[in-house]
Amino acid sequence: MTQPRFSRGQRRRAVLSSYLGSMIEYYDFLLYATASAVVFNQVFFSDLDPLVGTVAAFGTLAAGYIARPIGGIVFGHFGDRVGRKKMLVISMVMMGVASTLIGLLPTYDQVGALAPILLVFLRIVQGIAVGGEWGGAVLMSAEHASSRRGLWASFTNAGAPSGMVLSTVVLALFAAISGPEGFLVWGWRIPFILSVVLLAIGLFVRLSVTETPVFAAAAANKPARPPLLEVLRNHPRNLALAVGIGFGAFIAQGTLTTFLISYAVQAGFERQTVLNALTLSSVVAIGGIIGFSALSDVVGRRPVVLGGALATGAWCFAVFPMVDTGSAVLLTIAVVVGQGITHAAWFGPSAALYSELFSTGSRYTGASIGYQLSGLGAGLAPVTFASIMAAGAGPGTISVVIGVFALVSVGSVLVLSETSRGGLADTRDAEPDGDTESGRAGSAGGTSRP
Numbered sequence: 001m002t003q004p005r006f007s008r009g010q011r012r013r014a015v016l017s018s019y020l021g022s023m024i025e026y027y028d029f030l031l032y033a034t035a036s037a038v039v040f041n042q043v044f045f046s047d048l049d050p051l052v053g054t055v056a057a058f059g060t061l062a063a064g065y066i067a068r069p070i071g072g073i074v075f076g077h078f079g080d081r082v083g084r085k086k087m088l089v090i091s092m093v094m095m096g097v098a099s100t101l102i103g104l105l106p107t108y109d110q111v112g113a114l115a116p117i118l119l120v121f122l123r124i125v126q127g128i129a130v131g132g133e134w135g136g137a138v139l140m141s142a143e144h145a146s147s148r149r150g151l152w153a154s155f156t157n158a159g160a161p162s163g164m165v166l167s168t169v170v171l172a173l174f175a176a177i178s179g180p181e182g183f184l185v186w187g188w189r190i191p192f193i194l195s196v197v198l199l200a201i202g203l204f205v206r207l208s209v210t211e212t213p214v215f216a217a218a219a220a221n222k223p224a225r226p227p228l229l230e231v232l233r234n235h236p237r238n239l240a241l242a243v244g245i246g247f248g249a250f251i252a253q254g255t256l257t258t259f260l261i262s263y264a265v266q267a268g269f270e271r272q273t274v275l276n277a278l279t280l281s282s283v284v285a286i287g288g289i290i291g292f293s294a295l296s297d298v299v300g301r302r303p304v305v306l307g308g309a310l311a312t313g314a315w316c317f318a319v320f321p322m323v324d325t326g327s328a329v330l331l332t333i334a335v336v337v338g339q340g341i342t343h344a345a346w347f348g349p350s351a352a353l354y355s356e357l358f359s360t361g362s363r364y365t366g367a368s369i370g371y372q373l374s375g376l377g378a379g380l381a382p383v384t385f386a387s388i389m390a391a392g393a394g395p396g397t398i399s400v401v402i403g404v405f406a407l408v409s410v411g412s413v414l415v416l417s418e419t420s421r422g423g424l425a426d427t428r429d430a431e432p433d434g435d436t437e438s439g440r441a442g443s444a445g446g447t448s449r450p
Helices: 008-038 050-082 084-102 114-142 149-187 189-193 195-206 213-221 227-234 236-266 271-299 301-324 328-347 350-355 360-390 395-415
Strands: none
Touching: 008 050, 008 084, 008 114, 008 149, 008 189, 008 195, 008 236, 008 271, 050 084, 050 114, 050 227, 050 360, 084 114, 084 189, 084 195, 114 149, 114 350, 114 360, 149 189, 149 271, 149 350, 189 195, 227 236, 227 360, 236 271, 236 301, 236 328, 236 350, 236 360, 236 395, 271 301, 271 328, 271 350, 301 328, 301 350, 301 395, 350 360, 360 395
8 A cells, every 4th residue: 555645734734724624614603603692583583582582593503513414424425435625625615605695694574484494404504514524624634644643633623712713703893883783683694794705715725735645545445335334334332432522522512602601691791791701712722722632642632531521520510600690700710711721621632533533444434423423412502401491490400411421421531542642544443441452453544343
């Protein structure tokens, strides 16, 4: 088999492309999340009780997350067959077009039930696009990296809080410019329409990147079976562990970045105060994700993810009492520590970790499905927790749920052996501690057998 040839220049372009692509995709995807918390219940569900409207708005948010595994399967299949780059271009175009059209949608008062139907449809398109984006963007960085894979792959994950910062700042800017009434009429639309500009910038950078050397070297040895079947046959255990590690992290993310906005506003905070805290926490998270991922190259993925899961699960018991104090300072501390530090340690190394769990011929599919199934937690958490609160339960119930799934993540990491020491051209499965050699087979560019 031809050995991969790594180029520093291409690695830099690949990392920049992955970071910008991820930032743009998540700008669009998380802009929707923020808008669903602050405006969509009034624009697209104006005939409903405010609390019920909030649940409905979060329900459309969840539709995007439910669609993400579909994107992971479809884009993963072709990404493993024809290459990472082509699929990333398509996913970016889909996201940019869908987001721009959301900014042009009529309201419920204008066209009735057609408005939320169109909103849900475009949200599903967004979900499919981001479902295909993450896996390809991670592999574009990881498979261009000959070393320090955790660091380079982490820039894709850092694109998520970067997109959150950008979306929150732009939304807050136009909220200030348009005023409360104007914001409901036109102010919220401009950030979505601006997606077309970001799309042009992202495509310019992405088209300059070559196919990854690991995929190019293994192209002649693609498995005969479809990549999805390869994952289900050769990597079912790793796929299950990937979901176990990440599901709770996404529940925490959905709580800290989406549900908490609505909760804090209903608790009496000004919307802008909450958005300012969220923006600051996202800025901190960018550094946290990159820093903790770089640390995982040194000490391993397992100890960093374990520490992040335990810390996030514990911290979420403090978040809601801190918000309930009515103190803007404590609100900010709660969100910054939760998202920017503890969650960053849990979430950051996942980019490299997920890519290390699967062989080259099915890596796009396996990493994407594992990540996107985990991502259902972020989509389901806000609507589920809003429904729980509407039924009369207290925020302590939410903290317990997050804590339980943090322990599930801890158990999944403990079962998994360390993945950071091998190269991506080595397609062996990660095995349980104490059995790191048994059951390993395969060679670079081939498939492994459990």
